[in-house]
Amino acid sequence: MTPLTTEKCTACRRESPPVTEAEIAVLKPQIPDWTMLEREGIPRLERVFRFQNFAEALRFSNRVGDLAEEEGHHPAILTEWGRVTVTLWTHKIRGLHRNDFVMAAKVDEFYGAGLESSFLDSSS
DSSP: OOGGGGOOOOOOOTTOOOOOHHHHHHHGGGSTTOEEEEETTEEEEEEEEEOSSHHHHHHHHHHHHHHHHHHTOOOEEEEETTEEEEEEOBGGGTBOOHHHHHHHHHHHHHHHHHHHHTSSOTTO
16 A cells, blocks of 8 residues: 555646655656556556456456446556457546546556456466
């Protein structure tokens, strides 16, 4: 658990400030498995999660969707056989907000809990 997992995503407006480079320097180490990238001129966070089959990947995608609804912060989720790619950015500001890092940390925590319970078997 990181301090980010105890936070709640907050409502963003178009004038909400994106995270600064200094904030990224503090937040990014808390989600080390996420990659920062730029797509269509918009900075984003992205991570690929691996699973044993499509059913486990789909179950994880649905649970991430439930978490997104609870947080009011919705990622792009690509579900494929054995993998799920989650991409986060704040649409209203066309960039990264603290919410993106909070959501990433919560998805990481959820994936870790899923590994222990059933997403992957112990042989992986």
